[in-house]
Amino acid sequence: MTDSRVGPPQTTQQYVLGELRRAILSGSLAPGSPIRQDALAEQFGVSRVPLREALKILEGEGQVIYRPRRGYAVAELALADFLEVYRIRQILEEEAARQAIGRITEEDIERLEEAHADVVAAGRAGEITAMAAANRRFHFTLIDAAGMPRIRRFLRILWDATDVYRSLYYGDAGNRDRVDHEHHAIIDAVRARDADELVRRLDEHRSGTIETFSAFIEGREVRDGHH
Amino acid sequence: MTDSRVGPPQTTQQYVLGELRRAILSGSLAPGSPIRQDALAEQFGVSRVPLREALKILEGEGQVIYRPRRGYAVAELALADFLEVYRIRQILEEEAARQAIGRITEEDIERLEEAHADVVAAGRAGEITAMAAANRRFHFTLIDAAGMPRIRRFLRILWDATDVYRSLYYGDAGNRDRVDHEHHAIIDAVRARDADELVRRLDEHRSGTIETFSAFIEGREVRDGHH
DNA sequence: AGACTTAATATTGGATCCAACTTATGGAGG
DNA sequence: CCTCCATAAGTTGGATCCAATATTAAGTCT
Numbered sequence: 001m002t003d004s005r006v007g008p009p010q011t012t013q014q015y016v017l018g019e020l021r022r023a024i025l026s027g028s029l030a031p032g033s034p035i036r037q038d039a040l041a042e043q044f045g046v047s048r049v050p051l052r053e054a055l056k057i058l059e060g061e062g063q064v065i066y067r068p069r070r071g072y073a074v075a076e077l078a079l080a081d082f083l084e085v086y087r088i089r090q091i092l093e094e095e096a097a098r099q100a101i102g103r104i105t106e107e108d109i110e111r112l113e114e115a116h117a118d119v120v121a122a123g124r125a126g127e128i129t130a131m132a133a134a135n136r137r138f139h140f141t142l143i144d145a146a147g148m149p150r151i152r153r154f155l156r157i158l159w160d161a162t163d164v165y166r167s168l169y170y171g172d173a174g175n176r177d178r179v180d181h182e183h184h185a186i187i188d189a190v191r192a193r194d195a196d197e198l199v200r201r202l203d204e205h206r207s208g209t210i211e212t213f214s215a216f217i218e219g220r221e222v223r224d225g226h227h
Numbered sequence: 228m229t230d231s232r233v234g235p236p237q238t239t240q241q242y243v244l245g246e247l248r249r250a251i252l253s254g255s256l257a258p259g260s261p262i263r264q265d266a267l268a269e270q271f272g273v274s275r276v277p278l279r280e281a282l283k284i285l286e287g288e289g290q291v292i293y294r295p296r297r298g299y300a301v302a303e304l305a306l307a308d309f310l311e312v313y314r315i316r317q318i319l320e321e322e323a324a325r326q327a328i329g330r331i332t333e334e335d336i337e338r339l340e341e342a343h344a345d346v347v348a349a350g351r352a353g354e355i356t357a358m359a360a361a362n363r364r365f366h367f368t369l370i371d372a373a374g375m376p377r378i379r380r381f382l383r384i385l386w387d388a389t390d391v392y393r394s395l396y397y398g399d400a401g402n403r404d405r406v407d408h409e410h411h412a413i414i415d416a417v418r419a420r421d422a423d424e425l426v427r428r429l430d431e432h433r434s435g436t437i438e439t440f441s442a443f444i445e446g447r448e449v450r451d452g453h454h
Numbered sequence: 455a456g457a458c459t460t461a462a463t464a465t466t467g468g469a470t471c472c473a474a475c476t477t478a479t480g481g482a483g484g
Numbered sequence: 485c486c487t488c489c490a491t492a493a494g495t496t497g498g499a500t501c502c503a504a505t506a507t508t509a510a511g512t513c514t
Contacts, residue, residue, distance in 0.1 A: 011295045012468065037496070047469045048496090049276070053283050060287030062377070068238045069475055071496060084375050091318055148311050150289070154381055239498065264466070274499045275466090296505055298466060 013050035020054055024063060024074055025163055035064065035072040061157045077161065079217045085158050086210050092151050092158075093139075093206075094199050099146035101195045109190060111141045116183045123176040128167045131176075135166075138183060142190070162213065169212045178208055240277035247281055251290060251301055252390055262291065262299040288384045304388065306444045312385050313437055319378050319385075320366075320433075321426050326373035328422045336417060338368045343410045350403040355394045358403075362393075365410060369417070389440065396439045405435055 023029040035055065041048045055072050058064045064072045077085075118134035136159065143152055169175050182205040189198035250256040262282065268275045282299050285291045291299045304312075345361035363386065370379055396402050409432040416425035 011466095014295070036494095038494090049468055049470095052497090053280060053467095056280050056283040057287055060284055062380070068241070069496060070477095081377070084377050087322070087375075088319070088377060088381070091322055092315070095314070095318055148314075150308070150311050150315060150385075153289070154315070158377075238496095263464095265464090276498055276500095279467090280497095296466060298506095 011050070012046050013053045016044055016046055016050050017054040017057060019044055020051075020058060021063075021160070024058075027164065029074050031074050031076040031164070033074055035074065037071065062161060075161075077165075077217065079214060079221060082162065082213060082217055083210075085161050086206060089155065089158050090203060090206060092155055093143070093202055096143045096146040096148060096151050096155070097198050097202055098195045099148060100142050101190065101193050101198060103147060104142070104145040104190060108141060108145050109187070112138060112187055112190065115141055116187065119183065120180055123170070123180070128170050131170050132163070132166045135170075135179070142186075165213050165216065166209075168216055169209050172212075175208065175212070179205075182208075238277070239273050240280045243271055243273055243277050244281040244284060246271055247278075247285060248290075248387070251285075254391065256301050258301050258303040258391070260301055262301065264298065289388060302388075304392075304444065306441065306448060309389065309440060309444055310437075312388050313433060316382065316385050317430060317433060319382055320370070320429055323370045323373040323375060323378050323382070324425050324429055325422045326375060327369050328417065328420050328425060330374055331369070331372040331417060335368060335372050336414070339365060339414055339417065342368055343414065346410065347407055350397070350407070355397050358397050359390070359393045362397075362406070369413075392440050392443065393436075395443055396436050399439075402435065402439070406432075409435075 020029070029035065037048045037051055037055075041051045044051065055064060055066070059066045059072065063075055065075050066072050115134050115138035119131055119138060122128075122131035122134055139159075140152075140156075143155055146152070170179075182201065185201045186198065186205065189201050247256070256262065264275045264278055264282075268278045271278065282291060282293070286293045286299070290302055292302050293299050342361050342365035346358055346365060349355075349357035349361055366386075367379075367383075370382055373379070397406075409428065412428045413425065413432065416428050
């Protein structure tokens with residue numbers, strides 16, 4: 001997803017990192033559950049050393065929580081955390097969009113349209129995971145055009161933090177149509193090199209997911225008694 | 228290993244992480260230089276395992292660069308990187324400041340003044356390191372008041388990225404006076420609960436350092452022939 | 455002399471082992 | 485029945501060891 005390029009023989013820690021991301025995303029490592037290093041390492045067929053280094057990366061991204069001598073646990077997103085993530089995304093994506101408008105090339109825009117076509121195709125096929133992946137490619141094509149590597153990194157972390165919930169949104173067919181329209185509007189704004197319009201469209205695009213996620217997380221918090 | 232530390236018994240990786248930060252900050256690990264794990268581990272009196280975990284954290288923060296099978300090297304800041312860091316700081320610190328204005332307590336403001344007093348005192352004593360530390364406490368008191376942990380984390384990373392150069396700025400007595408005035412203006416804006424004014428003052432405060440650093444980094448790049 | 459091969463040396467990556475600490479378990483006493 | 489303490493089991497943290505790869509040095513051939 002992030003760096004799943006093939007070719008150079010991967011190190012074990014990179015492999016484990018990928019598996020961990022997948023496990024967290026798929027929910028087989030549920031939010032809040034402790035991570036037993038021995039069991040996981042055996043499951044992955046590796047020793048604990050590369051597992052621990054991968055966990056350190058995830059800790060830095062806030063995907064897992066670490067307490068010395070107590071070990072790691074999968075992070076849980078409280079509603080407040082979730083809203084903060086989206087607020088920061090709004091701020092940083094605005095900056096990235098404005099930078100991108102002045103630098104984006106015709107090829108980038110083609111990639112944008114390709115990614116969007118993949119989103120629609122995956123949506124029709126009902127392949128939620130592929131849809132989420134294409135959606136991410138769509139948005140990061142724009143973000144990459146800004147040429148700001150640190151913003152890019154932060155945004156990747158923020159996207160990862162809420163990725164667990166993304167399938168929720170795409171599961172609904174109505175939302176899929178909505179995404180279709182909104183992506184079109186985004187592409188149009190890019191074509192027109194209209195930064196203000198682009199930012200407006202991006203905000204609009206985000207607002208839909210915020211509502212869906214907020215409702216879900218709030219429900220979960222009430223259920224689990226996080227008060 | 229000398230256990231001359233206070234508080235909860237630290238793990239070795241935390242100790243090593245602190246030492247690494249110090250070494251990078253002080254320049255004894257110079258930007259661009261490769262990190263020989265064996266030598267460093269011996270120097271710190273530990274094995275390579277905790278060292279590597281600490282390096283993974285620094286990699287996540289962008290303080291070191293990692294290439295599989297080639298090892299780690301201390302990161303170098305190109306001018307473009309530097310400007311990006313400050314641009315992101317401007318954006319995120321504006322958000323933090325606006326949130327803080329509505330939530331900051333009288334005690335927080337007292338802490339702000341205390342930290343500033345420490346800045347001035349250290350400045351007079353010519354203790355650059357202490358001055359930088361107090362300055363950081365000053366700014367993060369404000370940032371903490373925003374109650375946005377992710378913004379806080381990002382800002383810490385951004386501050387760390389440029390900390391190597393900070394002593395440069397504080398070395399100059401004129402800059403020290405300038406900081407004194409600007410901090411006062413910031414505190415006044417907080418007291419008045421004037422968010423717009425606060426953001427203006429923060430921007431102004433940042434602009435001074437940008438000039439100093441830019442000139443320095445540009446000079447270094449020309450010297451070292453970074454194209 | 456320079457380019458290419460091949461051997462040596464250095465360095466990183468990962469596995470195993472042991473120590474230190476934390477959490478769970480089982481009594482003993484109130 | 486509950487609390488407190490001691491013990492046992494489980495888990496993490498770190499050191500050492502070995503394998504895999506990268507880098508440097510030496511040698512060979514044109």
